[in-house]
Amino acid sequence: MGPGRCLLRPLLRCCRAAPAAVPPPLLRGAAVRGPLSAALRLWAPQRPPGRGEPPRAGGGGRRAGGDDDEEEEEDEEEEDEDVEELLGPSPLGPVPGAQRVAVVQPAVRWGPKKPQLTTAELQIDEAVALIDTLPNWTVLDKIIIPTKNPDKKFVFGKGNFDVLTEKIKKMPHVTAVFLNVERISSITKKELEDAWGVKVFDRYTVVLHIFRCNARTKEAKLQIALAEIPLLRSNLKNEVSQLDQQRGGSRYIMGSGETFMETQNRLLKEKELKIRHVLEKLRRKRSLLRTQRRKREFPVISVMGYTNCGKTTLIKALTGEAGLQPRDQLFATLDITAHAGYLPSHMAVIYVDTIGFLSDLPHNLVESFSATLEEVAYSDLIVHVRDITHPETVLQKASVLSVLKNLNLPSHLLESMVEVHNKVDLIERYEPNEENALAISALHGHGLEELKEEIEKKILKATGKKILTIKVNLQGPQLSWLYKEATVQEVEVMPEDGTAMVTVIISNSAFGKYRNLFPSSTFLIP
Numbered sequence: 001m002g003p004g005r006c007l008l009r010p011l012l013r014c015c016r017a018a019p020a021a022v023p024p025p026l027l028r029g030a031a032v033r034g035p036l037s038a039a040l041r042l043w044a045p046q047r048p049p050g051r052g053e054p055p056r057a058g059g060g061g062r063r064a065g066g067d068d069d070e071e072e073e074e075d076e077e078e079e080d081e082d083v084e085e086l087l088g089p090s091p092l093g094p095v096p097g098a099q100r101v102a103v104v105q106p107a108v109r110w111g112p113k114k115p116q117l118t119t120a121e122l123q124i125d126e127a128v129a130l131i132d133t134l135p136n137w138t139v140l141d142k143i144i145i146p147t148k149n150p151d152k153k154f155v156f157g158k159g160n161f162d163v164l165t166e167k168i169k170k171m172p173h174v175t176a177v178f179l180n181v182e183r184i185s186s187i188t189k190k191e192l193e194d195a196w197g198v199k200v201f202d203r204y205t206v207v208l209h210i211f212r213c214n215a216r217t218k219e220a221k222l223q224i225a226l227a228e229i230p231l232l233r234s235n236l237k238n239e240v241s242q243l244d245q246q247r248g249g250s251r252y253i254m255g256s257g258e259t260f261m262e263t264q265n266r267l268l269k270e271k272e273l274k275i276r277h278v279l280e281k282l283r284r285k286r287s288l289l290r291t292q293r294r295k296r297e298f299p300v301i302s303v304m305g306y307t308n309c310g311k312t313t314l315i316k317a318l319t320g321e322a323g324l325q326p327r328d329q330l331f332a333t334l335d336i337t338a339h340a341g342y343l344p345s346h347m348a349v350i351y352v353d354t355i356g357f358l359s360d361l362p363h364n365l366v367e368s369f370s371a372t373l374e375e376v377a378y379s380d381l382i383v384h385v386r387d388i389t390h391p392e393t394v395l396q397k398a399s400v401l402s403v404l405k406n407l408n409l410p411s412h413l414l415e416s417m418v419e420v421h422n423k424v425d426l427i428e429r430y431e432p433n434e435e436n437a438l439a440i441s442a443l444h445g446h447g448l449e450e451l452k453e454e455i456e457k458k459i460l461k462a463t464g465k466k467i468l469t470i471k472v473n474l475q476g477p478q479l480s481w482l483y484k485e486a487t488v489q490e491v492e493v494m495p496e497d498g499t500a501m502v503t504v505i506i507s508n509s510a511f512g513k514y515r516n517l518f519p520s521s522t523f524l525i526p
Contacts, residue, residue: 086275087221098136102174103127104143104164106150106181113149117395120144127180133210140174143167150181153188168196175199178206182360186234207358207365219282226275227365229268236264299349299459302376305385306396307356310422314385314442315339315351336375343456347487347505352379359399377409380462381416381455388421388430416458420451466511469503469524478518485510
């Protein structure tokens with residue numbers, strides 16, 4: 001039964017029976033049932049329960065793939081055992097416990113390396129937000145130091161490096177330095193740690209550690225393990241260099257014919273191949289599930305944006321899903337999740353919550369999560385959410401669009417994208433200055449009806465669904481069939497001849513089936 005169904009009785013005498021004003025059960029927080037519930041189960045796998053841990057209860061939003069078939073569960077358990085060694089403690093993870101951090105931001109004030117859409121002050125604010133995301137990590141100080149070229153070995157010139165070293169040594173409570181550059185080599189890292197007497201982290205390792213803390217599913221954890229491989233290789237070169245300096249002599253492992261570095265590189269290569277093999281199996285499984293989802297013909301809307309822009313809050317507002325708990329932190333979402341909702345016409349759709357983006361996100365991290373992000377390419381529509389209150393909102397938009405273009409998405413997806421300016425409740429009398437952008441407050445509900453109408457218009461165009469009126473005989477099975485296979489919007493009863501004019505939203509394939517089953521029907525297309 002579709003949402004908004006009118007129950008027709010023999011004594012019905014009204015001229016028009018419109019869909020009920022009461023929202024569909026989903027919007028009142030009830031469990032999603034029927035074909036829409038089945039479609040939600042065809043999404044990314046849930047985190048497998050640990051030993052003795054009960055499975056988590058399902059809700060409206062699901063990480064897909066939950067089939068109750070015992071054979072499939074046994075296969076998944078065997079696969080979990082196969083990859084358990086790949087998901088062990090990371091050798092790159094910081095020492096467990098609290099970290100008291102000094103955040104250092106290189107400031108390029110002039111020249112070709114100077115950033116165009118941001119400032120050092122805004123960059124260091126984002127760096128502080130990254131550290132604040134990590135449990136038990138605290139920022140004790142933030143330091144901006146000028147540099148002409150942040151790509152040089154020690155990032156700063158000798159004079160500024162000496163000034164920075166003196167500052168750090170005067171902070172005895174600091175246990176780590178976060179140098180906010182994309183990546184530093186293992187050799188540079190070692191020399192900086194020797195100079196400053198504390199651990200040194202770059203942007204790559206901090207973001208990777210945030211991912212590691214927030215990963216829930218096996219796929220997310222595997223993708224993080226894959227992103228660690230380049231760092232492990234870099235660290236290996238540094239370790240081998242140190243060992244050679246310390247011991248001299250033969251570098252061959254006893255009787256193996258391999259040097260220590262060759263052995264370690266081989267083990268890393270084997271680990272990488274195992275991870276890629278498992279991820280490829282998951283990708284194939286996801287492709288199969290995607291094929292099954294497309295048969296159900298529920299439109300899919302990917303909600304994307306810079307990290308912490310309010311994607312999850314918006315999805316909660318659009319679906320009414322009480323179980324969704326947005327978190328005010330960076331990278332709260334690492335796994336794709338699916339959530340059911342209805343558009344103004346009562347058309348059922350699936351909103352997909354995706355991983356957030358970040359400026360200067362290291363290439364290896366983006367590549368590692370490409371398997372997850374490839375789902376976006378199979379959406380019917382992308383909604384790009386922007387935190388319009390953020391001082392770097394223009395840079396954030398550019399970062400998101402840059403990654404989307406690198407994903408090789410179909411051109412129609414990029415051209416039809418809906419841009420949403422979120423958090424307008426924090427700006428007095430805000431008006432979007434970009435054409436076709438919609439101003440909303442996901443938290444307070446402002447502008448959501450206009451957004452739903454725009455989404456519906458784009459979805460109808462993208463999916464080829466039709467809104468049409470069909471004349472049906474109330475004594476026949478047509479009305480029941482339409483409730484099952486289409487979205488019934490309105491039923492106008494003609495008591496004098498026992499017929500009704502039924503307005504529906506119907507897919508091309510369902511429309512073809514209907515015409516074959518009921519060839520004598522009359523259609524009115526607006």
